[in-house]
Structure formats: structure tokens, C-alpha cells
Amino acid sequence: MNTLRIAQECFLSLNANKLRSFLMMAGTIVGIAALTVIMAVGKGTEKKVMKRVNAFGTHAIMVTAGGGKGFSPPQEGITTLRLEDAEAIKNEISGIEVEAPFAVKMGMPVKAGSNQVQTIVMAVAPEWHDAFDWYPSDGDPVTEEDMATMSRVCLLGTLAAKDLFGQQNAIGEYVQIGNVRFRVKGILQTRGVSPMGDDFDSRIVIPLSTGLRRLFNQDYISNIRVKVKDPAQISSIADEIRRLLHERHHITPPAEDDFAIFSAADVAKVARGISGILTLLLGALAGLSLLVGGIVLMNILLISVGERIKEIGLRRALGATRRDIFAQFLMESILITTSGMVLGSIFGWIITVGLARVTKMTPVITWEPFALALGFALLVGVFFGVQPARRAARLEPVEALK
Amino acid sequence: MNMIELENIDKTYVTASVETRVLKRISFSVQKGEFLSIMGTSGTGKSTLMHILGCLDKPTDGHYRLDGTDMVSLNDDALSHLRNNKIGFVFQQFYLLDRATVLRNVMLPLIYTKEYPEDAKEQAEKLLAAVGLTERATYRPNQLSGGQQQRVAIARALINNPALVLADEPTGNLDSKSGADVLAVFQKLNREGRTIILVTHDRNVAEHANRIILLKDGMVAEDRVISSPLDADAESRAEAEKEMSK
Numbered sequence: 001m002n003t004l005r006i007a008q009e010c011f012l013s014l015n016a017n018k019l020r021s022f023l024m025m026a027g028t029i030v031g032i033a034a035l036t037v038i039m040a041v042g043k044g045t046e047k048k049v050m051k052r053v054n055a056f057g058t059h060a061i062m063v064t065a066g067g068g069k070g071f072s073p074p075q076e077g078i079t080t081l082r083l084e085d086a087e088a089i090k091n092e093i094s095g096i097e098v099e100a101p102f103a104v105k106m107g108m109p110v111k112a113g114s115n116q117v118q119t120i121v122m123a124v125a126p127e128w129h130d131a132f133d134w135y136p137s138d139g140d141p142v143t144e145e146d147m148a149t150m151s152r153v154c155l156l157g158t159l160a161a162k163d164l165f166g167q168q169n170a171i172g173e174y175v176q177i178g179n180v181r182f183r184v185k186g187i188l189q190t191r192g193v194s195p196m197g198d199d200f201d202s203r204i205v206i207p208l209s210t211g212l213r214r215l216f217n218q219d220y221i222s223n224i225r226v227k228v229k230d231p232a233q234i235s236s237i238a239d240e241i242r243r244l245l246h247e248r249h250h251i252t253p254p255a256e257d258d259f260a261i262f263s264a265a266d267v268a269k270v271a272r273g274i275s276g277i278l279t280l281l282l283g284a285l286a287g288l289s290l291l292v293g294g295i296v297l298m299n300i301l302l303i304s305v306g307e308r309i310k311e312i313g314l315r316r317a318l319g320a321t322r323r324d325i326f327a328q329f330l331m332e333s334i335l336i337t338t339s340g341m342v343l344g345s346i347f348g349w350i351i352t353v354g355l356a357r358v359t360k361m362t363p364v365i366t367w368e369p370f371a372l373a374l375g376f377a378l379l380v381g382v383f384f385g386v387q388p389a390r391r392a393a394r395l396e397p398v399e400a401l402k
Numbered sequence: 403m404n405m406i407e408l409e410n411i412d413k414t415y416v417t418a419s420v421e422t423r424v425l426k427r428i429s430f431s432v433q434k435g436e437f438l439s440i441m442g443t444s445g446t447g448k449s450t451l452m453h454i455l456g457c458l459d460k461p462t463d464g465h466y467r468l469d470g471t472d473m474v475s476l477n478d479d480a481l482s483h484l485r486n487n488k489i490g491f492v493f494q495q496f497y498l499l500d501r502a503t504v505l506r507n508v509m510l511p512l513i514y515t516k517e518y519p520e521d522a523k524e525q526a527e528k529l530l531a532a533v534g535l536t537e538r539a540t541y542r543p544n545q546l547s548g549g550q551q552q553r554v555a556i557a558r559a560l561i562n563n564p565a566l567v568l569a570d571e572p573t574g575n576l577d578s579k580s581g582a583d584v585l586a587v588f589q590k591l592n593r594e595g596r597t598i599i600l601v602t603h604d605r606n607v608a609e610h611a612n613r614i615i616l617l618k619d620g621m622v623a624e625d626r627v628i629s630s631p632l633d634a635d636a637e638s639r640a641e642a643e644k645e646m647s648k
Contacts, residue, residue, distance in 0.1 A: 005513040016501035164437035314497040317458060318487020318558075321479045397458045401493070 003331075006324060010332040014339075017304075021336060023396060024300050028380060030342025033374045034286035036348025037355065038279050039369035045272060045279075052271040054266045055194060059097070059231050061238050063089075063224040064260045071078070079220040080258040084225045085248055091290055093240045095233050100124060100131035100186010100225045108205060111176040112164035120203045121177055123211020125198070131225040134200075139171045139186030139221040146207040152216060155186040159201035175204075180215055182206060188347050215349065216239025234263045290376060293340070294384040301333055301388035312392055326393035333385025334378060339378035346369055404467075405565060405597050406432040406455065411464035413620075415452050424450045424463070426620045434565075437592040437631075439608035440601045442617035449570070451617065452601045456489055456568045458482045467566045470547075486514045490559030491503065494571040496545035498552045505539040508557045515562060529557035531585055549580025556587055557581065560596075567591065569600045573607055579641035585610045585634035610634055 041086035056062075065081035086101035088369055101125040129194050130135075136155055144187040154175065161170045161184075170184045180342045212218055228237050238261050245259055246252070305312070312325055320328075352363045413425040432438055437639040441447040453459035454466060457473050466473050469488055473481065485491075498507045508526040512518060512635035519525060530536055535546075543551050553574060559567055569588065573581035589610060592598050599613060608614050610632045616624035 002513055002515070002518070009513060012501055012506075019435075035565065045587060119586050294447070310495075310497060311499065313483075314512075315514075317484065317491045318511040319454065319482050319492075321482040321514070322480075323479070324514055 006328050007331050007335070008341055009328055011337050012334060013099070014335060015108075020300060020304070021339075024297045024336045025293075025340035025343065027289050027291075027296055028337045028377060029293075029344040031070055031289035032280050032341045032344025033288045033348035033351060034289060034346050035365070035373055035376065037351050038282040038286060039372065040348075040352040040363035040365050041282075041355070041361055042279055043275050043364035043366060043368075044356075046285050047195045048362065049268045049271040053191065053267050055200075056264055056267045057227065058264050059227050059229075059234070060131075060264060061226040061228065061234060061241065063241060064262070065220070065222050065251065066258060078222075078258065079218070079259070079390045080249060081221050081224070082219070083221060085245060086221070087289040088244060088248060089224065089226065089241055092244060095229055095237050096226055098127050098130045098227045098230045099143065100128040102128055102208060102223050102225065103220075104222045105211075105216055107179055107231070109202075110160070110164065112170075112173065114324065115166075117163045117166045117202075121206055121211070121215070122205050123208045123216065124205055125208045128205070128208075131144065131227045134191060137184035137189040139184070141186060142205065143252075147209045150210045151207060152180060152182045152208065152210060152214065154182040154370070154383045155188050156184055157188050157199075157201035157203045158190045158333065159199055160204050161187050163202070163308035171394060177204065177206070178215055194315050207324045211379060213323070219318040219393075229283055231264070235265065290380050294380045297333065297336060298384040298387060301329065301385065302391065305329065305388050305392045308392075309395060311393050311399045316400065317398035322393040325395075329389035329392045330382065330385045333389065334381035337377040338374070341373045345373055403432050403452045404597075405434040405469055407465070407467040408455075409465040410456065410459045411451075411454065411466060411521060413447070413454065416460045421482050424620050425454075427603055428620075428622055430466070430615060430622060430625060432597065435592070435595050436598055436613060436643070437588070437598045437611040438600070439611035439614045440599060440617060441605065441608040441614055443603055444486060446617040447620040448601050448603075448617050450597075451532075452568060452570050456491060457485050482514070483516075485596065486511060487562050488565045489566040490556075490562070490567040490571045492555050492559050492567065492569040493573040494548075494553070496543070496548075496555045496575070498551055498554060499595055500542055502542075503539065504541050504546070504554050507543060507554055508640065510558055511562050526557070526561060529560050532553075532560075548576050549583050552576060552580070552584050554585060556584070556591075560591075562646065565597060567596055567598045569598065571602055572600065573602070573604070574575050579638060581607070582634045582638040583640055589631075606632070621646045 063081065066078040083101055086099060090096065090099045102122055105121050107118045110119055123140055126142050126144055126147060135141060142155065147149070154177070156164065156170055164170065164175060165173060172188060173184050174181050175184060176182070187207065188201070194200045213232065226237070226241070228234055242261055242371040247257055251257060288294065315325060348369070349365060352365060355361060356363050403558050408431065409429050411425055411428040412423070415422045415424060427545055428451065433559060440448050440451060451458065454461050457468070460474060468484070471484065473484060476484065494579055500511070505523070505526055508529060512522050520580065527536070527539065530539055533549060533556055533581055535553055535557070538546060538550060545553065576584060585607065588600065597613070600607070602608050609628055612631055614624070617623055
């Protein structure tokens with residue numbers, strides 16, 4: 001096969017016209033660089049999104065008292081969400097695996113001996129463990145009996161336990177939350193960062209009845225956590241819950257809701273933030289660069305065919321077939337775009353690393369953008385190289401040698 | 403043995419509505435080992451004839467057999483292969499690639515051969531030695547004189563050991579000393595048994611061959627044997643002496 005020999009000729013030719021070769025490459029370089037950055041940023045964002053969604057729970061719906069946005073706990077004094085609402089949701093909507101109403105208080109003072117912290121205290125029903133997939137790693141969970149007796153027991157997040165008791169075993173010890181003494185009956189599994197951005201592990205959990213009656217002194221709740229059986233049904237179940245709460249709270253849209261509903265999809269949307277727009281802009285840049293670069297490439301190649309008519313004639317006289325000439329010019333085009341791809345990938349990689357340094361984005365570099373870039377480079381090279389190559393191959397040797 | 407047989411070759415160009423009959427019923431044959439000059443003033447069809455002989459163009463009518471192959475019936479690919487391994491071209495403008503070394507230029511036709519010879523480089527070096535350019539192998543063509551460039555082109559024409567060497571006004575761009583040197587190379591090749599056809603308008607150049615075919619108005623006007631061709635070696639020496647005495 002003489003393909004390799006022809007490829008060598010391409011290399012010589014491109015090497016002899018470095019400036020022209022670079023100009024032909026420019027579009028591909030920019031396009032591929034942009035593509036590499038998009039993919040890296042996109043990957044990084046998806047990773048972040050998945051982490052947030054997993055932290056929230058892929059099967060989860062959260063009903064929060066008060067309008068508001070985000071998954072933050074309700075503001076103080078919002079009394080609209082009640083246990084009866086949770087009861088109604090459980091009874092009237094199908095497809096729910098488990099439901100857990102709970103009440104949250106931010107910044108509760110907690111003391112153990114001389115150690116004191118301010119943290120989030122959650123008063124939860126026994127189902128809460130299942131609804132959050134969050135169980136004690138040590139000791140016992142919140143039980144029906146705790147609920148019935150309004151027992152003064154609590155479970156500590158690992159961080160809370162460490163802050164209050166250090167390395168000491170906390171189970172069986174006492175902490176003072178507000179003015180009430182609680183016995184530590186369990187330590188919760190380590191869970192990490194919450195969708196709100198704070199640390200789950202600094203939280204403290206108590207029975208719901210105890211919380212409402214003995215500690216918070218209230219008859220309303222702040223959240224209802226719902227875990228569905230089939231994640232595909234999340235949005236329809238969320239809609240049903242919304243409708244039911246409208247009915248129960250006598251709200252007719254467009255009147256404002258006194259509750260908010262979030263699902264994994266909403267969490268993903270919030271976590272993606274502006275990265276979608278960024279991806280779109282960079283995508284447009286990449287596409288445009290490749291297109292314009294391809295057109296420039298094609299035109300310079302066409303000019304080059306014109307300039308090299310004598311060379312083409314000579315090669316034909318020396319025995320090159322039309323196919324050989326076609327192959328030479330097409331390979332020049334492909335060589336240009338693949339070289340551009342290599343430079344563009346390096347360039348994009350450098351930008352990505354720089355971006356990771358100066359922004360909060362955490363781009364992830366994988367092999368996929370390089371494979372995709374190679375695909376694009378070949379595509380552009382072939383697409384925009386065919387026309388000049390065909391023109392070169394069509395030249396009659398006698399005409400070319402005139 | 404006839405290396406070339408031309409039989410009633412006609413070539414007619416049609417442009418717009420005008421038909422131009424450039425070659426009219428040309429017939430002749432060339433023996434293996436001949437050195438033939440095709441002579442004629444411009445417009446007599448000698449370039450067209452040379453293109454047909456070189457399988458770069460096809461006649462409108464007639465038969466052309468080269469080394470036993472009827473080229474008129476061949477397709478473009480087959481003609482390309484034929485050019486590659488049976489014909490060596492030498493052009494007036496040399497047509498060397500300035501981006502490649504002299505050695506690489508000589509090896510250029512090997513890109514298109516079916517089997518790439520293992521000793522390609524040695525062959526090319528041997529041919530460069532034969533045209534007296536061993537020391538110039540790594541130069542670029544634009545660093546050489548015209549005469550040297552044309553000798554590189556001759557080495558290139560020979561790399562595939564062709565049956566026929568076709569030279570189109572090979573001395574047209576050269577001074578008389580370089581021209582004589584190039585013609586001396588052709589005469590040497592012919593003495594070694596190579597078949598050569600040289601196309602020229604210049605009688606002094608043509609008479610270095612053993613036979614001259616004179617074209618007039620697209621027809622063979624004269625076909626004669628030169629019993630005592632001019633000696634290019636002697637001319638080259640004479641030119642060199644002239645240079646010295648200046």
C-alpha cells in the first residue's frame with residue numbers, strides 16, 4: 001500500500017508551509033479547545049449534581065412549610081404545615097413507600113459537661129430513618145415507644161458527638177438541649193454535606209412528639225419527607241401532593257403557596273445553576289469555530305490546489321492515479337485537523353486546569369473529550385477536505401502541465 | 403523489436419464550435435535502443451504528440467502500442483501505472499519539489515509504485531552518481547544551477563528503470579554549456595541501451611539523436627537517420643574551454 005508514502009508527502013508539504021498550515025489549523029484548535037473545556041466542566045458539574053442529588057435522595061420529595069426557595073428549613077413562625085397534612089398525604093396518595101414528618105430548629109444551644117455547641121435539632125417520627133436512609137451506626141433509632149412516651153432521648157451526628165464528647169463514648173450520657181436534658185441513645189451514621197451545604201453530621205435528632213411538646217412547644221411541623229417507590233413517578237406524586245395541600249390549605253393558584261415541594265429534579269436544577277448556560281455558550285463557540293475553521297481550511301486548501309497545479313501534473317506524469325492525488329489532499333486536510341485537535345486538546349486541558357484554579361467549578365478530565373475531539377477532527381477534515389481533493393484529482397495531467 | 407508503434411494517430415481538439423485537428427494520421431515506429439528527436443516549430447503538434455507518447459493524453463483515433471501494450475484501450479488508472487513503470491519524463495521546467503531534498507526528488511516516482519524497492523535509497527544515490535551529483539544529494543533543488551536541476555530530473559526519470567525516456571525541450575531553459583552536459587547524459591544513456599525520445603524545436607539539439615522526425619502541420623514531413631550525430635561531450639568541453647579563456 002502506498003498510503004503511508006503519500007502520507008509522508010502530506011507531512012512534507014504541510015511542514016514546508018508552516019504559517020499556512022497553522023492558519024488552516026486555527027479553527028480546529030479553538031473549536032476542540034472549547035469542546036474539551038465544555039466536556040470537563042460538564043463532567044465536573046454532573047458529578048457535583050449527582051453528589052447533591054444522592055445527598056438529597058434520588059427517591060425523595062421534601063415538603064417544606066412556607067413558600068421560600070431552596071431546601072432551607074422554614075423561617076420561624078410559619079405554622080401552616082401540620083401533622084394532619086402528613087396524615088392526609090399518607091392516606092390519599094399512592095406510590096409512597098414511606099413518609100416522615102419532622103420539625104427543625106436551627107441554632108439550638110446544646111451542652112454536655114463543659115462542651116457547648118449551637119446546632120440544628122430535628123424532631124422526627126420513627127419513619128424518618130427509613131425516609132432518609134439514615135440509621136444509627138451505634139445505639140438505637142427513634143421508636144414508636146419514644147413517640148408514645150415523649151421520651152427525652154436523642155441521637156447525635158458523628159460530628160456533634162465529637163464536639164460534645166470528644167473521643168469518649170456518648171451513648172448513655174446526657175446532653176442539655178435548651179433547658180431539657182436528653183439521654184443519648186444512638187450515634188447516626190456519617191452522612192457528609194447536606195444539599196443545603198451544611199454538615200449533616202453536626203445535627204441532633206430527637207423524637208417528634210418530644211420535640212413538639214417538650215422542647216419547641218409547638219403544634220406545627222416544618223417538613224414532610226416522602227420517599228416514593230418508583231423514582232419515575234416523582235414528579236407526578238409531587239404534583240398530587242401539591243394539589244392535596246392546595247385543597248387542605250384553601251389555596252387557589254395564582255395565590256401564593258404556603259409550602260414548597262422539592263424533588264431530586266429540583267435539586268439537580270439548582271445544583272447545575274449557570275453551568276447549563278456556560279455549556280451552551282461554549283458549545284456554540286466550539287461548533288462555530290469548527291464550522292468557520294472548516295470553511296477556512298477548505299478555502300486555503302482550494303487555493304493550495306490552485307498553486308500546486310504543476311505539482312499535481314508532475315505527480316500524475318510520474319504515475320500517481322487520481323485516487324493517489326485525492327488521497328494526498330484529503331490526508332493533508334485530515335492531518336491538519338487532527339494536528340489541530342491535538343493542539344486544541346492540550347490548549348483546552350490547560351484552560352480547564354486554569355479554570356479549576358480560579359473558579360469554584362471542579363472540572364473533570366476524562367478520555368471522552370479526546371475521543372470526541374478526534375471524531376470531530378476527522379469529520380471536519382474529511383467534510384471540508386473532500387471538495388479540494390476532488391478538484392485536485394479531477395485535473396487532467398496535460399492541462400496541469402501546461 | 404519495436405518499442406513504439408504509432409498507427410494513423412489523429413488528435414482533434416474541440417473548443418466551443420471550432421474543431422482543430424492537431425495531429426493527422428501519424429504513423430511511425432521506434433526500435434528499442436533508439437535515440438529519436440521529434441522536431442517542429444511551435445504549433446506543429448509536437449507537444450500533443452509527446453503527450454500521447456507519454457500516455458498523458460489519448461489520441462482521437464489510431465493505435466499506439468508501447469512495449470507491446472495497446473494504450474488506447476487502457477483506463478486512467480492503468481495509464482498511470484504505465485507512466486509510472488514504463489516512462490521517464492524530463493520537462494523543460496524541471497518540475498522539482500523545492501521542499502524536498504535532491505535525493506527525495508529522485509525517489510518521488512517510487513511513491514506510486516506497487517512494490518517499494520528495499521534499496522530505493524541506494525538506487526537513487528547510484529543514479530545521482532551517474533549524473534554527477536553525488537555531493538548534492540541533501541541539497542534543495544533551488545540551491546542548484548539549472549543544469550544540475552535538469553540532471554536531477556533525469557535521475558528521477560530513471561528511478562523506475564523505464565523502457566522509454568521522454569524529454570520535452572530539456573535544454574530549453576539552460577545555457578549552452580549546461581545544455582550540452584544534459585545532452586551528453588542522454589547520449590550516454592542511449593549508448594547504455596536506453597530508448598530516448600527528445601522533443602525540441604531546435605535543430606542543433608535534435609541532431610544529437612540518431613534519427614529525426616520533423617513535424618509540419620500535424621503530419622510527419624520528414625523522417626531521417628542521422629549517420630553522425632553531434633557529440634555533446636565534445637561541445638561541453640569546448641564550452642568549458644571558452645569559459646576558461648574568457
